[in-house]
Every structure is written in C-alpha cells, then in structure tokens.
Amino acid sequence: MAAQAEIEHPRKAFGWAARDSSGLLSPFNFCRREPGEKDVAFRVLYCGICHSDLHSIKNEWGTSIYPMVPGHEVAGVVTEVGSKVEKFKVGDKVGVGCLVDSCRTCQNCCDNLENYCPQSTFTYGAKYRDGTITYGGYSDSMVADEHFVVRIPDRLPLDAAAPLLCAGITVYSPLRYYGLDKPGLHVGVVGLGGLGHMAVKFAKAFGAKVTVISTSPNKKEEAIQNLGADSFLISRDQDQMQAAMGTLDGIIDTVSAVHPLLPLIGLLKSHGKLVMVGAPEKPLELPVFPLLAGRKIVAGTLIGGLMETQEMIDFAAKHNVKPDIEVIPMDYVNTAMERLLKADVKYRFVIDIGNTLKF
Ligand code: NAP
Ligand code: ZN
Numbered sequence: 001m002a003a004q005a006e007i008e009h010p011r012k013a014f015g016w017a018a019r020d021s022s023g024l025l026s027p028f029n030f031c032r033r034e035p036g037e038k039d040v041a042f043r044v045l046y047c048g049i050c051h052s053d054l055h056s057i058k059n060e061w062g063t064s065i066y067p068m069v070p071g072h073e074v075a076g077v078v079t080e081v082g083s084k085v086e087k088f089k090v091g092d093k094v095g096v097g098c099l100v101d102s103c104r105t106c107q108n109c110c111d112n113l114e115n116y117c118p119q120s121t122f123t124y125g126a127k128y129r130d131g132t133i134t135y136g137g138y139s140d141s142m143v144a145d146e147h148f149v150v151r152i153p154d155r156l157p158l159d160a161a162a163p164l165l166c167a168g169i170t171v172y173s174p175l176r177y178y179g180l181d182k183p184g185l186h187v188g189v190v191g192l193g194g195l196g197h198m199a200v201k202f203a204k205a206f207g208a209k210v211t212v213i214s215t216s217p218n219k220k221e222e223a224i225q226n227l228g229a230d231s232f233l234i235s236r237d238q239d240q241m242q243a244a245m246g247t248l249d250g251i252i253d254t255v256s257a258v259h260p261l262l263p264l265i266g267l268l269k270s271h272g273k274l275v276m277v278g279a280p281e282k283p284l285e286l287p288v289f290p291l292l293a294g295r296k297i298v299a300g301t302l303i304g305g306l307m308e309t310q311e312m313i314d315f316a317a318k319h320n321v322k323p324d325i326e327v328i329p330m331d332y333v334n335t336a337m338e339r340l341l342k343a344d345v346k347y348r349f350v351i352d353i354g355n356t357l358k359f
Pocket of ligand 1: 050052053170195216254258259276279280302340343347
C-alpha cells in the first residue's frame with residue numbers, strides 16, 4: 001500500500017527525505033496539492049542547504065516530523081498559476097523561503113511580519129491548516145500561495161538567488177531593524193558560514209566597517225580579499241580578542257553550536273547590540289554583569305516577512321550582493337551535510353535540483 005505521503009494529495013512529487021534522526025537523506029516519493037486559485041506551482045531548479053536543514057533532519061530542536069524533505073531556499077520557474085493569482089505568470093523566476101503560510105489576520109501578519117505570526121507554517125516539517133505535512137525544496141516541484149512566493153529579479157542567477165531566501169533575509173532583517181545599516185558603523189559577524197558571509201556582504205553594501213569573528217583561520221584571507229571584510233579575529237585567540245574590546249556597534253552572531261558569549265559582549269561598545277541569529281540546540285550562558293556595565297543589548301531575530309524578503313532580494317540584485325556558492329548534485333547531499341557540520345563550505349551548498357534530481 002502506498003504511504004500516506006504519496007496519496008494525500010493528487011500531484012506526484014519526488015525528492016530526498018530524512019526518515020529518522022540519523023542525518024541521512026534518501027530518495028522519496030510523495031505528493032503535492034493541486035494548485036488552488038491563489039496558488040503558484042513551480043519547477044524547482046535549485047535549493048540551498050541551510051544549517052537549519054541539518055539541525056532539523058537530526059531532530060536537534062526536538063520538533064522534527066519524519067519523513068522530512070528539507071529545503072527552504074527554493075528557486076525555480078513557474079509552471080502553473082491559479083485563476084486569481086495576480087503577481088506571477090508561467091515562466092517567471094520565483095522562490096520560496098522558510099514560510100508557506102500564516103494566519104494573515106494577526107497583528108504581526110498585518111504588519112508584514114508573517115515570520116512572527118504564531119500560526120506561521122514552515123516550508124517543511126510542519127502542518128498545513130488541513131493537517132497534511134509540508135515538504136521542502138529538496139524536491140522537483142513546489143506549490144504555494146502567491147503571498148509566500150518571491151519574485152527573483154532577472155539580474156540574479158537562480159542558483160545564487162536561492163540562499164538569499166533564508167541566509168540572505170535572516171541577516172538583512174536584523175541589520176535593518178537594529179539600525180546596523182548605517183554607513184560608518186562597525187559591525188561584527190560571528191561565524192563565517194552561509195548566514196555569516198551574507199551578513200558581511202550586506203553590512204558592506206550598507207557602508208559599514210566589518211570585522212569577522214571566526215574559529216577558522218583558513219577563512220581569513222578570503223574574507224578580507226573576496227568578501228570585503230575589513231578585519232578578522234580568531235575567536236580563540238585571546239590577545240586578538242582583548243585588543244578589539246569595545247570597538248563594535250553591533251554583532252550578528254550566526255554560530256550554529258554552543259559557544260561563549262562573554263568575549264562577544266566584550267567586543268561591543270557601550271549601547272552595542274549582540275543579535276543572535278544562530279540556533280544552537282542547547283541554551284547559551286548569558287553573563288549579565290558585562291551587559292549592565294555598558295547598557296548593552298542581547299537580541300534575537302527570525303528570518304523575515306515576505307515584504308522585506310522581496311525588498312532584500314531586490315536590494316541584492318541592485319547592489320550585486322550575491323552568495324558564494326558550491327553547486328552540488330543531489331546525490332552529494334549526505335556528504336555536503338557532513339562537510340557543513342565541519343564548517344567546510346565556502347559558503348553555501350546549493351543543490352542543482354533541475355539537472356541532478358533523478359527518479
Ligand atoms: P553554517 O553555514 O554551518 O555556518 C555556521 C558557522 O558557525 C560556521 O561556518 C562556523 O564559522 C561557526 N561555527 C560552527 N561551529 C562552531 C562552534 N562550535 N563554535 C564557534 N563557531 C562555530 O550555518 P548557517 O546555515 O549559516 O546557519 C547558522 C545558524 O543559524 C544555524 O544554527 C541555523 O539553524 C541558524 N539559522 C537561524 C535563522 C533565523 O531565522 N534566526 C535562519 C537560518 C538559520 P567559522 O568557521 O567562521 O567559525
Ligand atoms: Zn535556513
């Protein structure tokens with residue numbers, strides 16, 4: 001008998017899924033809904049690999065639903081639109097990020113902050129209102145309400161556009177909201193991975209001076225020469241960290257694992273802001289005294305709303321802000337996950353779904 005995932009909707013779909021918390025993905029048949037009148041269907045061509053995909057397939061946050069088709073940096077070309085779709089037509093280049101639904105009526109939704117809607121629905125590993133499971137972009141097709149679909153400007157290649165849909169918006173939004181988008185400010189970026197390297201690029205595009213704080217000395221030269229960072233600190237080098245105390249107006253912390261906050265708080269000037277973006281599986285220790293002495297702020301942020309995501313992607317196209325990607329075939333995904341865990345990627349894996357996802 002076919003599994004529920006293959007028969008609950010009429011459209012056949014194919015992708016790669018995790019079946020348990022082993023961290024391994026394998027081919028998977030499932031299905032997608034018939035596009036409704038406000039829905040856009042698109043052929044997936046590229047999908048970025050976010051560290052959240054790795055946390056999720058291993059159930060590190062304790063909320064995973066299996067089988068799980070990850071992927072929330074999904075880019076492709078429209079194949080079909082519902083009768084009431086206004087923004088898109090067949091052939092358009094589009095993307096879907098981390099969200100496929102929200103209540104559309106709460107205060108956050110009315111403020112274009114669907115990402116903070118208590119009923120927002122994540123692109124994979126969540127439940128639609130009808131109780132069926134959401135499956136992400138490591139798959140051949142997507143169907144989503146046009147409100148949750150982003151237009152990809154012609155100037156951006158689809159493979160490089162994909163990581164903007166999560167990594168891009170997740171760092172763009174706090175840079176803007178926390179006022180770290182002003183020329184002349186000094187911004188720190190902790191963790192030079194998918195999110196971190198986008199934070200460097202957006203902060204530079206806003207005119208900031210940028211310091212990378214990293215555990216990987218081998219990333220220094222490239223961070224400065226290719227990404228445009230102004231300086232580079234090795235977080236485990238106490239002398240370097242000591243010399244940079246009190247120099248930063250704000251920090252975007254993208255680290256995916258438990259790490260000490262005390263040295264980072266020390267890098268901030270008075271009134272400086274440490275914005276947490278990374279989502280380690282265990283709580284971090286927050287030393288309070290260094291916050292008091294300097295009126296410093298520790299804050300958090302989660303992806304971004306749809307309006308801001310479109311704004312970010314248009315800004316990226318206009319200012320030529322593009323991720324550095326390593327395009328991989330679908331059957332390399334398990335190796336890519338192992339490398340991601342070791343911080344061995346410069347700086348985002350993108351799966352070439354269109355050419356390499358095979359039945
Ligand atoms: P990533 O590409 O793996 O980058 C994370 C970076 O953190 C690594 O490249 C490494 O940079 C650093 N790092 C890793 N382990 C470390 C450790 N033990 N101590 C210190 N630094 C370490 O991951 P990503 O895709 O950018 O995602 C980063 C985090 O953000 C993940 O936890 C992810 O789930 C989360 N996330 C949050 C949101 C949100 O809305 N808030 C959205 C997307 C992702 P160096 O080599 O430079 O040290
Ligand atoms: Zn993500």
